Amino acid sequence: MTDQRKIDITQLDPQQLSQLQSQFESELTHFQTSLQALQVASVRYKECISNITQLQVPSTNTEILVPLSSSLYVPGKIKNNDLYLVDIGTGYYVEKSSKDAVKFYEGKVKQLELDHSKLVGIVNEKQSTLQRVRLVLREKVMLLQQQQQQQKQGVKA
Amino acid sequence: MSAQEIEQISLKFNDLQTKLQESLSNRQTLETQHQENLIVLKEFDLLKDESAEPKVYKLTGSVLLPQDFSEAEMNVEKRLEFIKAEITKVDELIKKTQSDLESTRNQLVQIRTQQQQQLQQ
Structure with missing residues (x-):
């Protein structure tokens, strides 16, 4: 979607420049929100990993409260702490062992970190371009x- | 050119602008769906290495229903095809709207310069 044409910005008139400036500003806010979203997702995946590791205590029949709704719980026991249903997107859930589930989430976190650093590069680049345009x-x-002032003085003289 | 005609052209210009905005946001939603389905398909591929018959569930409403792995895989593939077709459609629409917008803009600019010339005369 980004325009790859090279333009010498010193050749543009002020109106075009201010248009360019607002365009870059909106792009920058867009990227910054994406960056935040990536961070939120990464934190969520890390929480899942720590949840699984927390359940890896040797005893079976760990008691938990199962939420039926956000305000209603029933007591339950974990029969098998090595079987998880993992949301892989678009409404599909897959059964995984704790090892595979952790592997899945670690892969996700890694991917997110990669995307994150890529995005940071883009944001920095955009910021320096915006600075130049300004x-x-x-x-x-x-x-x-x-x-204009010179013209005015010229008229007076 | 009559004022009415000019009014009509500028109305058309505004219409095209909203249309372009709509198509662009459509395109964005499709892209998100495309990416998400690609991720799911990639995960399905990985699952095949992990076990012969992975257990897959589909969230329907608020219930998880078990689904055949090959069926789930086929569903995602079909959905991807559909999304890709939609993307090409929207891309074409965007291109057409953009060129329409450009020609309407040129028309407007022409009218405006004509008006200015008349005013100067």
Whole structure:
């Protein structure tokens, strides 16, 4: 989706520059929200891993409270702490052993960290471009103001 | 050109802009679905290495129903095909809307310069 054309921004007029600036700003906010979403997802997967490891105590029949709704619980016992149903997306759940489930979540976390660092690179790049656009825009506006002042003085003289 | 015609063109321009926005957000949703289904399919592939007949459940409403592994795999593949077809459709629509928008914009610019020239004269 990103435009790969190379444009010399010093050649643009102030109006185009300010358009470019707002475009970059909205892109940047979009990427920053994505970055946050990635972090939230990563934390959630890590929680799943720690949940599984917490259940890896040797005793079976660990007692837990099973939520039937957000405000209603029934007591239950864990018969098998080596069988998990893992949400793999689009409504599909898969039975996995604790080892495989942890492997699955660790893979997810790794992938997210990879995406995260890629995105950080993009955000940094965008930020420096935005900085450049802002700088050029300011220079152009100052130049324009100077020209106008000179014209006014010229009229007076 | 009459004021009515100009009004019509600028209305068309606005219409096209909203249409483009809609198509773009459609495209984004489709892309998300495409990615999600790809991830599921990849996971299915990995499952085949782990066990011969992996147990798969499908969330229907708020109930998990067991589903045949090969059936689940087929479903996801079919869905991917459908999404891909939708993406090409939306992409074409976006291209068409963009070119329509461009020509309408040119028309508007032309009208505006004509008006300015008339004013100057």
